[in-house]
Amino acid sequence: MVPTAPGPAVVACRHLTRRFGEIVAVRDLSLEITADEIFGLIGPNGAGKTTTIKMLTTLLPPTGGTATVAGFDIVREPARVRRSIGYVPQLISADAQVTGFENLWVVGGLYRIPRHERRARAEEALERMGLGPVADVLVKNYSGGMIRRLEMAQALLHRPRVLFLDEPTVGLDPVARDAVWEQIDRLRRDYGTAVVVTTHYMEEADRLCERVGVIHRGEVVALGSPAELKATLGQPGATLGDVFTHYAGHEVELGGAYREAGRTRRIAARLE
Amino acid sequence: MLDAPVGRLEGALGQASVIVGLEARKLAHDPTELFLRAIQPALWLVVFGSVFSVIHAIPTGSETYLEFLTPGILAQSVLFIAIFYGIASIRERELGIITKFLVSPTPRLLLVGSRGVSASLRGLSQAVVVLLLATALRVPLSFTVVSVGGVLVAIVLGSTLFSTLSMIIASLVRTQERFLGIGQLLTMPLFFASNAIYPIAIMPAWLRPFAYGNPLTYLVDALRGLMVPSGGSLFPVAEDLGVLLAITLGLIAIASQLYPRLAQ
Ligand SMILES: Nc1ncnc2c1ncn2[C@@H]1O[C@H](COP(=O)(O)OP(=O)(O)OP(=O)(O)O)[C@@H](O)[C@H]1O
Ligand SMILES: [Mg+2]
Numbered sequence: 001m002v003p004t005a006p007g008p009a010v011v012a013c014r015h016l017t018r019r020f021g022e023i024v025a026v027r028d029l030s031l032e033i034t035a036d037e038i039f040g041l042i043g044p045n046g047a048g049k050t051t052t053i054k055m056l057t058t059l060l061p062p063t064g065g066t067a068t069v070a071g072f073d074i075v076r077e078p079a080r081v082r083r084s085i086g087y088v089p090q091l092i093s094a095d096a097q098v099t100g101f102e103n104l105w106v107v108g109g110l111y112r113i114p115r116h117e118r119r120a121r122a123e124e125a126l127e128r129m130g131l132g133p134v135a136d137v138l139v140k141n142y143s144g145g146m147i148r149r150l151e152m153a154q155a156l157l158h159r160p161r162v163l164f165l166d167e168p169t170v171g172l173d174p175v176a177r178d179a180v181w182e183q184i185d186r187l188r189r190d191y192g193t194a195v196v197v198t199t200h201y202m203e204e205a206d207r208l209c210e211r212v213g214v215i216h217r218g219e220v221v222a223l224g225s226p227a228e229l230k231a232t233l234g235q236p237g238a239t240l241g242d243v244f245t246h247y248a249g250h251e252v253e254l255g256g257a258y259r260e261a262g263r264t265r266r267i268a269a270r271l272e
Numbered sequence: 273m274l275d276a277p278v279g280r281l282e283g284a285l286g287q288a289s290v291i292v293g294l295e296a297r298k299l300a301h302d303p304t305e306l307f308l309r310a311i312q313p314a315l316w317l318v319v320f321g322s323v324f325s326v327i328h329a330i331p332t333g334s335e336t337y338l339e340f341l342t343p344g345i346l347a348q349s350v351l352f353i354a355i356f357y358g359i360a361s362i363r364e365r366e367l368g369i370i371t372k373f374l375v376s377p378t379p380r381l382l383l384v385g386s387r388g389v390s391a392s393l394r395g396l397s398q399a400v401v402v403l404l405l406a407t408a409l410r411v412p413l414s415f416t417v418v419s420v421g422g423v424l425v426a427i428v429l430g431s432t433l434f435s436t437l438s439m440i441i442a443s444l445v446r447t448q449e450r451f452l453g454i455g456q457l458l459t460m461p462l463f464f465a466s467n468a469i470y471p472i473a474i475m476p477a478w479l480r481p482f483a484y485g486n487p488l489t490y491l492v493d494a495l496r497g498l499m500v501p502s503g504g505s506l507f508p509v510a511e512d513l514g515v516l517l518a519i520t521l522g523l524i525a526i527a528s529q530l531y532p533r534l535a536q
Contacts, residue, residue: 054535054536057371057375058375059371059374059375059532059535059536060535060536079377079379082375082376082377083377085375087371087375089368089371089372090368091366091367091368091371092367092368092369093368093369093371093372094369095294095298095369097298097301097302098294098297098298098301102294102297105290105293106290106291106293106294107372107376108290109286109287109289109290109291109293110287110290110291110372110373110376110377110378111376111377112283112286112287112377114282114286115286138301154372
């Protein structure tokens with residue numbers, strides 16, 4: 001059964017599935033995300049969060065099922081999907097060897113923003129993310145929080161309808177984390193951008209997401225607002241962390257390959 | 273408006289120009305690589321070239337050995353730089369940067385083609401070094417508008433060809449270790465089974481078919497035809513360039529299918 005949410009769906013997955021050989025990274029995933037919400041995907045390492053986002057951003061073809069994003073089919077209309085979305089990957093998407101402004105200039109060109117508008121748009125985006133003073137500094141000298149904000153500026157430059165953020169706050173100190181979330185919230189208020197975000201910080205998901213999907217071994221095992229999910233446990237004072245433990249267990253997952261863990265940590269270290 | 277044909281062409285040109293421009297900005301921020309890259313061709317010309325000119329070990333017809341060698345060394349340095357270009361894509365995969373290009377609405381053919389062309393900026397910098405050195409060594413080279421323009425075109429084509437081949441390898445192997453292994457395995461046969469440092473005529477018969485199937489041969493031959501007008505090039509320059517263009521387009525078509533694997 002597909003749980004329906006109020007309002008028009010901006011992301012609709014139908015039986016979305018992705019296998020890697022024997023591993024089923026995402027299994028029969030069906031859910032809808034509406035145009036005006038911040039939707040959180042939570043789940044243990046290797047649960048399938050990144051794989052889901054890669055399919056929705058057209059980077060990875062599904063091996064079964066399909067989905068629409070901003071009304072376009074991810075398999076049949078990938079070019080249209082790409083024009084409608086912004087993506088901040090779990091790893092890194094800003095180039096360290098050039099400046100913040102140059103990164104945005106390139107992205108503006110890739111999204112076909114005409115030259116005469118591009119400079120103003122890039123400068124506005126840098127200002128918005130509080131990066132105006134470091135616009136002409138090489139990104140290799142940026143702090144982790146600054147890199148993340150630059151990546152968000154990149155992902156927003158073409159004013160996408162849906163923004164996908166894969167662990168945007170990993171490796172950041174609490175102040176930088178709050179700054180990132182403040183931007184996410186402002187964005188939704190100012191432009192009505194729908195946001196799909198993954199995180200391992202349960203307090204963040206609880207505070208900022210309208211709805212949360214708990215994903216475990218490739219399947220959505222719980223879906224609802226943080227308050228609804230906590231209520232299902234039937235314990236007064238339950239936290240989203242308790243929900244996570246209840247649905248996804250504590251056991252150590254074998255899924256997340258060594259290599260992947262190495263990659264994530266290396267990036268996290270770089271962002272710190 | 274962007275969907276009108278003119279807007280679409282403008283958009284595509286904009287996409288290509290920022291991809292090439294990004295490479296230029298990187299080199300401008302940190303040109304050390306360009307200087308380091310210049311050492312190898314300089315050694316080949318000055319040491320190898322001078323020694324073999326004196327001992328007359330390689331028969332090159334009417335031209336001196338240095339005249340014969342200069343285009344070969346230029347082609348060789350273009351090859352050596354371009355064939356390792358794919359490692360940048362593997363690093364971008366490891367960092368995650370590659371996804372920025374692949375989630376954008378840049379058509380895959382344009383993305384790969386522009387990245388290939390952007391690799392020729394390094395090749396062109398080598399041309400400046402080799403031509404200056406050759407002039408200092410008093411190698412009589414042709415410097416007309418046509419010959420210099422032709423050399424630029426040949427270098428862009430050759431760089432794009434080998435860097436696209438490199439991106440294909442990168443998309444298939446996806447790790448730096450395997451990529452470096454294959455890159456090293458490939459460069460020496462490409463170099464020695466070509467007319468870069470000796471004429472095909474003196475090769476053993478079994479090697480000649482490989483030399484004629486080797487794209488580097490056509491790059492060397494084009495450069496030789498353009499730079500050393502008296503010299504014995506094998507084919508007309510237009511034919512050499514045509515062969516390079518056809519192979520390049522074929523490789524771009526293949527690479528555009530494989531390149532998205534770097535984001536999976
Ligand atoms: N390219 C790939 N090839 C093979 N297996 C893969 C690939 N990408 C992901 N997997 C596997 O798919 C499963 C889901 O991985 P995924 O990266 O989606 O998890 P995740 O929920 O994002 O985890 P994390 O919280 O660690 O980021 C894991 O078992 C992972 O090893
Ligand atoms: Mg992940």
